[in-house]
Amino acid sequence: MSSSNKPDQPSSSSNSGHHKQHPLPPQLSRYESQKRRDWNTFLQYLKTLNPPEKTSQFDHTHVLSFLNYLDQFGKTKVHHQACAFFGQPDPPSPCTCPLKQAWGSLDALIGRLRAAYEEHGGGSSDNNPFGNGSIRIYLREVRESQAKARGIPYRKKKKRKKTKNDVVVVKKDFLNSSGS
Template identity: 85%
Template structure:
């Protein structure tokens, strides 16, 4: 036999040029777990804030905003609020359940704003916003604003919007009767 010829050897199975690995198809991407309610809300809040920045004149980039823009965003959100906050001049100021309507504004509830800021603070850090020390959502002015909102709503006894409850029809009421005679079990002895 000639020394020019050599018999081919099989590559080990873990070698990259191995025929067994060469014909493998890439694995399809695994479906992602559905986001938790918190993660979904955080993503929705972040997208709303980014859209708000883009709607400013001139539009703001993510690297350009600071705590003043966060404060203006919170004030902007008040127009979508459902909590009645009475002015000091209102005859219903301080009454938890006023007997009639008034022209006082609806605003965002303090608890909603506080939770929103918490989610946006986390989203900012997840989107590469930098250190927690420079996070505009964690700025002291934001905390002061939230404290003022909480105190003013507590004084005014803001009334949350109450959705009217739909009355149940007779068909929706389910009555469960228990057969007393068949529900008892005889005493069993374990001997």
Template identity: 75%
Template structure:
């Protein structure tokens, strides 16, 4: 027996009940979220907060692709990627030798990943895939324009990888048992 802050505690009985209490507490807590799930939840909450701060406030269920585009433009002010303007002396240089006054923007890859997470979160929160504002054509066009303009500003051509049809055709010629499936 030992004394704990003026109370007598029997060693065996208190540790057993503390262990039971810890086990019950652990059983009632959900498993920790993955990094992706945490980011997705944080992004969803941020978008919801953005809509609530609009005048007049916009309900998540009433949001559309224009709200999403405005949100993406709003996020640009917090970007860390230097995007040179057309008149900048460093426009088109992948590694400019000095500083300039061109704005910082959100990187295309960050925006693309954000839209992917928000697209998934929308449907997980009861939205229908057909009405998902994050999956609209306007968002895809915007992302393509951001990607192209950022690549041009840095002098990095972005080329979509093409499927190697010649290699597939050669494999077919060598192995007649393989058939192409139309998709």
């Protein structure tokens, strides 16, 4: 009995060509991947707090502190009011004003975290800390301050409602060329 193979395990020579294919999990969309990564990052952040915060016990104040924490990784220059370049969209030279997270990035992040919270058994959207009013106020203030600092006032684009009186203009040349 020179064979060292155990009876319940096939030898490597008898297994060649008969590899079992394990089904691959479905490929996640870019949004789903970002949502999962953002959720895991937030959970890691909660663990770094002193004392660490339990996932089931965090609230909107922890979300706000997370958003402030993320500013250290930002890439958007936000000028202070005392800065010579405050209100200039394209400053001519560098300054010492801080880099922060862009409003659009934070807004999208909160949307993904809000969805992830509900997916992970967080309950109804009424008690979702990512949808708390203070988060919306924070995001509005970030948007307005970044717009002022860059000299580009933010104005929400309003959708124009179509009315009966809207006129469709048809070029006269088009009508003439098709009939001749």
